[in-house]
Amino acid sequence: MxxxxxxxxxxxxxxxxxxxxxxxxxxxxxDAAFADALSVGDVRSPGHRWRTLLLVLAVVVPVAVGPMVLSSAWVLAIAAVVLLVVIPTTLVVWALRQGRVYPS
Incomplete structure (x- = not known):
């Protein structure tokens, strides 16, 4: 204790x-649905597992297969776009959906 x-x-x-x-x-x-979910104790939606699995597959498959079928220049170009555009955009959208960032 x-x-x-x-x-x-x-x-x-x-x-x-x-x-x-x-x-x-x-x-x-x-947000009545959120408050009700808190009172029950389960905030996650029913399709949470499937979305997580699809997200993992969407990331793992291209990372594993991409370097085998593309030239190194294409792999570097795609990696740069993902790091500079896709990941920051995804994080901003996620933060907006979580309600932690308010658009001005």
């Missing part, structure tokens, strides 16, 4: 309960 954590935490005060209820109602108004 962590010594910084009290063994028997005190119950929430009335003010703390009202603040927690306000946060919960705000989150439920903002």
């Amino acid at each position: 962590n010594p910084a954590t009290p063994p028997d935490p005190a119950p929430l005060t009335g003010h703390e309960q009202s603040v927690l209820a306000a946060i919960a109602s705000h989150e439920h108004r903002w």
